[in-house]
Amino acid sequence: MQAIPDQLLSQLDRERVIIGSPVINIDDKKNITLDNGTSIRGNRFILSGESTALLDGQKGEYNAVKTMYFSTQNEIINGEYIHLFPEDNIINNIAIPTYILIHIVRIQIT
Structure with a gap:
């Protein structure tokens, strides 16, 4: 990162x-x-x-961030992504860590 x-x-x-x-x-x-x-x-x-x-009371400008977590049963192709959307007002970045957790769980189960 x-x-x-x-x-x-x-x-x-x-x-x-x-x-x-x-x-x-x-x-x-x-x-x-x-x-x-x-x-x-x-x-x-x-x-x-x-x-x-x-x-001290002066107004500063900043970019707000909202973090949303989700999981999916869909497998992500190639599995390693960080997506950046610099021009989009709704989403400016997204990470897809779900594949990591599924991979770890599969290793521990088998």
């Missing part, structure tokens, strides 16, 4: 990506302050973890 964020990162200008630097403040003038005291001004930031708590 790490291949997807690695691929996205490879398409970004490395001079504009800062990782491993905790944010201690986000103000309403589009400035963020890192824990080492560095202040950065920008139009858009991608925050991870619980850093959105620093927005």
Whole structure:
């Protein structure tokens, strides 16, 4: 699964990506302050973890995720899939792990 964020990162200008630097403040003038005291001004930031708590009432944009689990008796051809639907508003990705469970159960039963 790490291949997807690695691929996205490879398409970004490395001079504009800062990782491993905790944010201690986000103000309403589009400035963020890192824990080492560095202040950065920008139009858009991608925050991870619980850093959105620093927005202090500011409205942030985010992509919501809903996880639905299901099982099926239908066998999936070749069995290893991760489907990405970047243009679809209803489903943007789907994983089909059911084949793994069925395979494990079959091994344990026989």
